Amino acid sequence: MSQDITPRVLQLFKIRLKNNPNISAETVETLLREQGKNDFGDDDELLDAVAETMGDSE
Amino acid sequence: MTIQLESLTVRAFRGVRDEDRFEFDGRNAVVAGPNGSGKSTVLQAIEFLLTGQISALRGSGTGGIKTTEHIPNQYANPDDTAVEGTFAVEGEDSFRVVRGFTNRSRMQAERRPEAFIELVAAANQGLLHLSRDELLELVITTPGDRKDQIYQLMNTEGLDERRRQLKRLAKKADREASTNETRYEDNLQQIQEIAGDEVVTSIVGESELRPVALCDAVNLRRERVGGDPIRSIDAVESFEEGLTSPLDQASNPLQRDDVRRQLTQLEDWVDGERTEVAEALDDLRQELRALRADEDALTALAERSLVERGRTLVDTTTRECPLCEKPWDEGELKAHLENRADRLERIESRVETIDAVAGKAQRELDSIVGTIDRLLEALSTDEVETDLRPLAQYEEKLETVRQAVDGDLTDDPKVVVLENLYLPETHQAAVRETLTELRETAAALPERSTIESMWGQLQTLDGAHERLQTAATERNRFARAANEFEVAHETFLATRDDVLGDIFDTISDRFASFYQAVNPDESAFNPTIGQTNTGVDFSVEFFDTGEHPPNALHSEGHQDLMGVCLFLALASELSPLERAPVLLDDVVMSVDEGHREQFATVLRDEFSDHFQFLIATHDETWVDQLVETGVVRDQDVVRFTEWTPDRGSVLETKRIR
Known part of the structure; x- marks a missing residue:
């Protein structure tokens, strides 16, 4: 018998994101934190929070 | 973790006018009887008890059916309508669960052990109950709809919402980047109109500001206003820095x-x-x-x-x-x-x-x-x-x-x-001499309108440049955010597909194993099921002509067996329960006797340790086969003889009051 699929996917997703060089650690941290909230967090707040971590450089 | 249904009491529910009570004691059982005798009501009562719904009354083809009107018995008071069950969890005392019709969104339970909670979740996912209609929805459908059906059984709703959110965020970030790009272009155009074409350069079709050229244009205007040049546009907080407004200047x-x-x-x-x-x-x-x-x-x-x-x-x-x-x-x-x-x-x-x-x-x-x-x-x-x-x-x-x-x-x-x-x-x-002198003096002075014009241009350039810089910053931020959200989305999709792919491989193997067990002499009908980009493909070999959709060349009986084997493969893989009730409502009626007997053997050998089967059928031969193969004991056959409006279902055997 199998266990619930969702935790398996999320656990693997977290590991893969952290090892992905094309996404910043700040974005991963913000994304996982906000998606951990009820209803996965507010879209606009999440977007602003991630955009804020992007800095001003080109 | 196991859970089994010990007993069931049905009151004023569907075809049951008064009250019927059934003792299952956690064993497999068959509910038999002619069409319309009320056997499906027993399975529907279990479904209602665990979910508050009856799947046969919902979905396509159920227009005109009203829950409020068609769940209670037509001749009874709906306030009396209720289903009560007793469940047993391994190593614990049995417990009673009741759901009344009037307050059907709330279930009353003496206890809610983890196994019971998992059973309710499985029931809500669709892993409890299989009818022939539901069976065919797994077999005879498009790959996309089959995928939706199977994903619902897999309870991937939370995953889908997370995936959709990542996609939404990527789109939102992209829109924000696009909006700021437009703002950048608008302000660049304003600067260009004032300072000239030389302040703009085109790189791969995209216009960009030339800071040095803008600095020259600013210095030209600062000189006309009587100010010193600046080193660069980034070296000052504003282009008017160090200048006095013409409005404040003590001029002639x-x-x-x-x-x-x-x-x-x-x-x-x-x-x-x-x-x-x-x-x-x-x-x-x-x-x-x-x-x-x-x-x-x-x-x-x-x-x-x-x-x-x-x-x-x-x-x-x-x-x-x-x-x-x-x-x-x-x-x-x-x-x-x-x-x-x-x-x-x-x-x-x-x-x-x-x-x-x-x-x-x-x-x-x-x-x-x-x-x-x-x-x-x-x-x-x-x-x-x-x-x-x-x-x-x-x-x-x-x-x-x-x-x-x-x-x-x-x-x-x-x-x-x-x-x-x-x-x-x-x-x-x-007077004329005085006017001439004044006019000559005025002519020697700089035009004040030119100074004011230069001042105004400096202010406009400064405002447009500030807005342009803000837009460029926001554009770059949101573009990077969009890119990272897209990376996250693709990573999530790949992760989900990998995990589901693993599960799918297991389900596919189990399905093939069950199906082969039911059809041991028909290797030419080897079925395969697999996930693609568009959905879940289901195909079956037909002798030496290759693979075909299950409903292309194969009989209804084969299709039924494919459906029920797929359901059991899904239910056994997806449920965290080691043993739990499963309801099969007339699912092999198109299957011939030989294949049904083989199927009964598979139920006994492969599944009886994993499922408490509660099977409804009108076919006495199938009842005999289930008894003869040992799937069901003879004393666990509940047999209805008829149904009448005044008496409701009439039970011949195994009715316990």
Whole structure:
């Protein structure tokens, strides 16, 4: 018998994101934190929070 | 973790009019009976108990069915409708669960062990109950719909919502980046319109600002305003930094547009416009001289006010002069005054002419005196070195003339000083010289309008550049955010598909294993099931002709077996419970006897340890096969004989009250 699929996917997703060089650690941290909230967090707040971590450089 | 159904009590529910009670004791059972005898009601009652719903009453083809009307028994009070079950969890005491119809969204349970919670979750996912309709939805459908169906069984809703959110975020970030790109372009265009094409460069079709060129354009304008150049546009907080606003600068009043307009007005006056006033004054003097020479007119003028006054004081009944008290016959004094008034009309037209000419001259003189007055006030500063006294003297003379024409010239023409009704010709030469000097001084000064224009451009450039920088920053931020959200989305998709792919491989293997066990001699019907980009493909070999959709060449019986094997493969893989009830409602009715017997063997050998089967069927042969293969004990066959409106379902065996 199998266990619930969702935790398996999320656990693997977290590991893969952290090892992905094309996404910043700040974005991963913000994304996982906000998606951990009820209803996965507010879209606009999440977007602003991630955009804020992007800095001003080109 | 196991859970099993021990007993079930059904009251006023569907076909059950009063109450039926069934003892399963955690074992497999068959509910048998002819069509319409109420056997499906037993399975529906279990589904209702765990979910509050009946899947057969929902979805396509159920239009017109109302839960409020069709779940309670038609002849019973809905308040009495309820289903009660007793469940047993391994190593624990059994517990009772009740769900009434009236408050059907709430289940009452003595306890809620983890296994029971998992059972309810599985029931809500669709892993509890399989009917033939549901079976066919797994087999005969499009890959996309099959995927949706299987994903629902897998309970991937939370995953789908997370995936959709990542996609939404990528789109939102991309839109924000696009909006800021438009803002960047708008402000770049504004800068270009002011500073010229050289401040913009195109790289791969995209316009970008050339900071050095913009700095040159800013410095050009700063120089025109009288300021020092800046090293770079990033070295200052604003392009006007270190400059004084033209509005605050102590500049020469001869640079002001209003002062220059007043100079022009005075020049026009001196050069010609005064001629009209001079001619008006000539006319005035001539009229006044004529009046002075006309004694009758002078008398009339002297009496004019007296006569007018008398006409207001007397009427046709007056019999005495109000001035000298001389007696008059009634009406005669009034007539006398009217005669005098008629004689005065002759002089009135001459008076009106004089008043009109004087009025016109007065307005012109008012205007030019006002102009000179404002000019003197504006120019009386240290920045103006020109001697302004000729202007002041000229103004004084003009003011004398203005006052002369402002008086009542016709009241007593003899007292009017005619010498005051001449323009000051002797001062005009000096005035002209002064105006020439002022004009030459003004011409040598920078145009104030140019300074103000340069200042305004610097302010506009500064504002547009600030907005452009903000837009560029936001554009880059959101573009990077969009890219990272897209990376996250793709990573999530790949992760989900990998995990589901692993599960799918297991399910596919199990399905193939079960199906082969049911059809041991039909290797030519080897089925495969697999996930693709568009959905879940399901195909079956047909002898040596390759793979085909399950409903293309295979019989209904084969399709039924494929569906039930797939369901059992999914249920056994996806449920965390090691043993739990599963309801099969008439699922192999198109399957022939031989294959059904084989299927019964598979149920016994492969699944009886994992599932408590509760099977509904109208087929007595299938009942016998289930009993003979040992899937169900003979005493665990619940048999309905008929259903009548007044009695409801009629049970032949295994009914326990």
